[in-house]
């Protein structure tokens with residue numbers, strides 16, 4: 001963990017410090033090797049949050065985008081099990097930054113427990129994920145809204161274990177690499193797969209990192225995911241019923257664009 005309590009105050013790990021866990025009050029020791037980022041670890045073997053995973057510099061960089069008081073927020077479920085949300089904002093939005101492998105059951109439990117949450121997945125850990133997205137994202141179809149795309153084949157873009165989630169999943173293909181102008185949009189933007197389908201289409205939102213951070217800081221949701229998917233689904237269905245192809249009619253899209261100036 002990034003912070004432990006010393007005399008009731010949150011402290012980052014520094015060599016030789018001893019503190020207590022804000023979740024379970026067990027003793028914690030500061031781990032400050034040269035190779036790893038500074039961390040607090042429970043002194044005993046027991047970790048109080050069964051969902052906790054070791055942090056990476058990538059986790060830290062993301063968490064630092066948010067207010068200190070919003071990081072590592074401790075919540076208790078009905079079974080009195082403790083969970084430490086990576087980030088929980090004042091609007092009640094939980095962000096979980098996922099680097100390592102996570103079991104389907106655990107993924108589901110976290111979504112059910114936090115409800116208003118979004119995953120941010122480190123898309124650089126597995127070698128296949130970025131090449132798949134670089135190939136696959138060309139098949140994304142535009143929608144009437146800027147930065148929002150749809151595809152009937154999300155498996156061509158994203159790893160299968162993240163396809164059918166109940167909450168938005170944003171893929172970060174940049175990782176910790178510094179980004180310059182030459183880097184493609186695949187890595188410069190975050191790509192969020194929204195839950196549900198719009199008449200069989202997966203809906204994807206592309207956001208710059210700073211826009212995502214700003215939205216997460218100031219709104220109860222990063223994007224109104226349900227509204228977007230439902231609205232788009234309605235339009236796709238209407239087009240299908242009338243026997244025309246939604247994305248293939250520029251005139252219709254021009255008209256729609258003018259009449260519905262909605263921006264999500």
Ligand SMILES: [Zn+2]
Pocket residue numbers: 021022023024025026042047048049
């Ligand atoms: Zn603890």
